[in-house]
Amino acid sequence: MSSFEHVIVGAGIIGLTTAFELTRRGVDPRRIALVDPAPASGATNVAGGMLAPAAEVQYRQEPLYPLMLESAALYPSLIADLPGIEVGYRTESTFVVAADRADATHLRELTEHQHAHGMDVDRLTLRQARAQEPGLSPQLASVVEIPGDHQVNPRMFAAALLRELASRGVTLVREQATALRWEGETCVGVETSTDSLRGDTIYACNGLGASALGLPLNLRPVRGDMLRLTGRMPVGRVVRAFVEDRPVYIIPRTDGTIAVGATSREDARVRPAVDGVYTLLRDAIRVVPAIEDCELVEALVGNRPGTPDDLPYLGLRGENLVVSTGYFRHGILLAALGARVGADLGLDRETTVDISDCDPGRHEL
Structure with a gap:
């Protein structure tokens, strides 16, 4: 069994940006593990990549507006920390x-x-x-x-994050996560197809796969x-x-x-x-x-x-499980904010971002 401070299930855009944000906050990359058999091969691989908080107003999801605006505003600094790596970020109107x-x-x-x-x-x-x-x-x-509505190339962005995380020393476990391990209200690790990983904080960032980990999410x-x-x-x-x-x-x-x-x-x-x-x-x-x-x-x-209300599941479950999934059509746009909130919760167990409408327990089955 390997032990880490942070074990992130899912290496799509949400998991990758969350891992990157942790390294930006000073977490030793060698203490971070990403678990995914095929990184960035799911919804991230097909996404449009529009950073378009204003245009997305058409979908009448008022609780998302401030989150989308804040996330889009985080992208320039996030991309600036990937120096010399092309991610297809364009700022034409x-x-x-x-x-x-x-x-x-x-x-x-x-x-x-x-x-x-x-x-x-x-x-x-x-x-x-x-x-x-x-x-x-x-x-x-x-x-x-x-x-103010821009774009990023999701494939290039994900590839850049993968390269940067690998160069910093983040461990990539190319296996399927099959279950979470619990001790009371504490999630202590992740079971994979061949191994177990123990973690101080666990992150469920694996899109539709989060339900297969036994979480009561309506995805x-x-x-x-x-x-x-x-x-x-x-x-x-x-x-x-x-x-x-x-x-x-x-x-x-x-x-x-x-x-x-x-x-x-x-x-x-x-x-x-x-x-x-x-x-x-x-x-x-x-x-x-x-x-x-x-x-x-x-x-x-x-x-x-x-999700039933098209809002993501973003928040803590138990004492140390960060749930970050269900982003529907806004995964790329909300990735920067999802990473910020995920790192807040993973490090401090709280965040200043209002995510009350995104409670992971609101649709328990």
Whole structure:
């Protein structure tokens, strides 16, 4: 049995940023273990990576707004501590566009809602928008610009964190966590497929897998189809759109690829859905016509860990188990804040961030 101060189950973006935040706070990296058979291969591998607290207001999740804003504000300093490592962080503004009149009404209502919450959102004429992004369709009904909504490349970010953590001496256990070990109210360790790890503080950051550890969490898989394209870059910033009330986004990456996503479905299809891929391409081409000249590199589907109220599970269980999962569609955006809160709880057993709406025990089965 190996012993550590901090044992983190899950090496997706939540587990990786939590481990990194602990090292930033002075924890000896050799006293940290990450347990995951395939790091960054789940939802992180398929995520869009939009750091978009204002645009996400459309989902009417008021308790999340301050958390999303705070997390987005933490990203520059977090990335600055990965010197010389490219993570695909881009700070161009985001455009949100409407394809027809009904979509324009939806976008106007969304903009009013954003303004009511003090968010910086600017209406543009189509001429103004196309002066900046000539690739936009001339048939769009309306456009708004969000200066503070940015992006990071989740694959590059996760790879950078993995390299940095390994170079600092964090132990990566490439095995499946199968159970938690308890002594009364204290979680004392993690069982893996071949071994046991003892820890002073344990972190459940393994997305949907947290339920398999025996935790009473009401998690469900919400699948999302995502496409990766290559070709001449048709836009120079994130473009989000409403097309006949369907959302679609187009994300130009620093690695020369273009991400197009994403559907949201709760069905039994574990591979990319034909209707989802077709709809994404059709809607993206309607917004940015030059996309039809691109090549399809990859069609992916990811399982995002959803909760009944779409808020994450973030907080302490027992005396020393930090639960950090259920981020649904906001995993990349909320990772910086999730790491901060996770480190707060792991080191001090308390945090100044208001996470009362994210209590891991609120949906006990």
